[in-house]
Amino acid sequence: MQTRETDVIVIGAGAVGENVADRTVQGGLETVIVEAELVGGECSYWACMPSKALLRSAAVLREARAVDGAKQAVTGELDVAGVLRRRDAMTHDWNDSSQVEWLNGAGIDLVRGHARITGERELVVTAEDGAETRITARHAIVAATGSAALLPDVPGLLDLKPWTSREATSAHEVPARLAVIGGGVVGVEMATAYAGFGSDVTVIARSGLLGGLESFAGEAVAEGLRELGVTVKTGADLVAARREGDDAVLELSDGTTIHADTVLVATGRVPHTGDLGLETIGLEPGAWLDVDDTLRVRGVDWLYGVGDVNHRALLTHQGKYQARAAGDVIVARAKGTTVDDAPWGAHVATADHSAVPQVVFSHPEVASVGLTEKQARNAGLEVRVLDYDLSWVAGASTVSDDYRGQARAIVDAEREVIVGATFVGPAVGELLQAATIAIVGEVPISRLWHAVPPYPTVSEVWLRWLESFGRPTP
Numbered sequence: 001m002q003t004r005e006t007d008v009i010v011i012g013a014g015a016v017g018e019n020v021a022d023r024t025v026q027g028g029l030e031t032v033i034v035e036a037e038l039v040g041g042e043c044s045y046w047a048c049m050p051s052k053a054l055l056r057s058a059a060v061l062r063e064a065r066a067v068d069g070a071k072q073a074v075t076g077e078l079d080v081a082g083v084l085r086r087r088d089a090m091t092h093d094w095n096d097s098s099q100v101e102w103l104n105g106a107g108i109d110l111v112r113g114h115a116r117i118t119g120e121r122e123l124v125v126t127a128e129d130g131a132e133t134r135i136t137a138r139h140a141i142v143a144a145t146g147s148a149a150l151l152p153d154v155p156g157l158l159d160l161k162p163w164t165s166r167e168a169t170s171a172h173e174v175p176a177r178l179a180v181i182g183g184g185v186v187g188v189e190m191a192t193a194y195a196g197f198g199s200d201v202t203v204i205a206r207s208g209l210l211g212g213l214e215s216f217a218g219e220a221v222a223e224g225l226r227e228l229g230v231t232v233k234t235g236a237d238l239v240a241a242r243r244e245g246d247d248a249v250l251e252l253s254d255g256t257t258i259h260a261d262t263v264l265v266a267t268g269r270v271p272h273t274g275d276l277g278l279e280t281i282g283l284e285p286g287a288w289l290d291v292d293d294t295l296r297v298r299g300v301d302w303l304y305g306v307g308d309v310n311h312r313a314l315l316t317h318q319g320k321y322q323a324r325a326a327g328d329v330i331v332a333r334a335k336g337t338t339v340d341d342a343p344w345g346a347h348v349a350t351a352d353h354s355a356v357p358q359v360v361f362s363h364p365e366v367a368s369v370g371l372t373e374k375q376a377r378n379a380g381l382e383v384r385v386l387d388y389d390l391s392w393v394a395g396a397s398t399v400s401d402d403y404r405g406q407a408r409a410i411v412d413a414e415r416e417v418i419v420g421a422t423f424v425g426p427a428v429g430e431l432l433q434a435a436t437i438a439i440v441g442e443v444p445i446s447r448l449w450h451a452v453p454p455y456p457t458v459s460e461v462w463l464r465w466l467e468s469f470g471r472p473t474p
Ligand SMILES: Cc1cc2nc3c(=O)[nH]c(=O)nc-3n(C[C@H](O)[C@H](O)[C@H](O)COP(=O)(O)OP(=O)(O)OC[C@H]3O[C@@H](n4cnc5c(N)ncnc54)[C@H](O)[C@@H]3O)c2cc1C
Pocket: 011, 012, 013, 014, 015, 016, 017, 034, 035, 036, 037, 038, 039, 040, 041, 042, 043, 046, 047, 048, 049, 051, 052, 113, 114, 115, 116, 144, 145, 146, 147, 165, 169, 186, 272, 275, 276, 306, 307, 308, 309, 313, 314, 315, 316, 317, 318, 319
């Protein structure tokens, strides 16, 4: 077995691992990154990028069809082959050479293979040909190993060889009938995409759609999916599955059955920690990594868990935010310089607790950050809820002849700062960053009155929120 030593080892070259390694190299630490599959990880090849590519073309058509003068120019239907071609280009045909080039340019040393921790600051990488390399880290090991689709234990389900998000985002054929199990983000986005391709889609959701967000968001998306021809079954659970000839048959808790050609399971994620050697250091294999705000695994002072694997916020941008803090704190600890771990310091991921932005690229789009009304009340805050119909702002009428949208701000009435915001409507994702800044910066409402939204934009909703809150005076 070959052996080598380095300052830092990062396991997993997804977006998150790449960013940790970039920071540790920039901080002067020799860094090895280990990757078992493709450099770039889930987001580049089987998640964010291909899913957004699958969604975008139909969204553009819908936008054009909602504007008189433009709609007359839309004379054809969606070219599904063109959409898939664009998705293939976006994923570089599942070839990671451009990302490997980036790693090389950044001075990060790539070792291909599967890593297993074997003891303190030490792991073994098994390459595809079975060759093993033992690598020891002088300072830290970072697990940035991400997550995989959770497959619920439902009798007969696995026999159907269901799709997970991986197959749904990389498919080259469109099923005539698609049944989607799960009404979370993956379920909703893929139902939107495949409905746009002409599939007959059924979504099976235990409760409402997009649980965890403001309920008006899930309700608007259910209505939007129905407009696209999707059957949305809420309050129904999958109890059994079987094959009948070519049909996949799903039995639901409400006594109904669904026949489909393909079944997509979108019921959440499990961490990539089952085969990571965690048992060799007293941790539980298969569990999410429990980390502090510097992303260090509690009880193991040389191990960090960053990105999906720590279950703080399963989003690329939030994982990359964690990566910047983790990379920098590893450097600080290695060099013995000051660790800035107070809330909102340089070495902590404080925003994970109170200001996680997310955009769901559904029809309509949903953008949210911070606390929902329910979360704010549960946190014991005295809350003012500011609701506004987005179609009432002047900018909305220029965007679309059929603008439908809703916005809600949650205000901590005692401190007079915004703690949460949700927008539903066309392209609302682009409205979100202002809300994130207001929340993270704890900008007082009295000061927001001086942040003037341009006319006529949809951002004028900020002024309407302020008017309905009232102008604080000394
Ligand atoms: C369909 C879908 C759409 C999504 N869309 C969005 C979106 O629009 N926006 C957004 O912000 N988020 C989105 N997400 C979430 C996003 O994909 C994840 O949050 C993100 O990929 C997590 O990055 P990561 O680097 O932590 O993990 P990953 O991207 O999973 O990377 C982990 C890497 O570690 C490697 N690895 C694992 N174990 C080992 C080992 N033992 N040895 C060596 N290598 C190992 C894996 O091969 C992988 O490359 C989406 C998710 C899905 C499923």
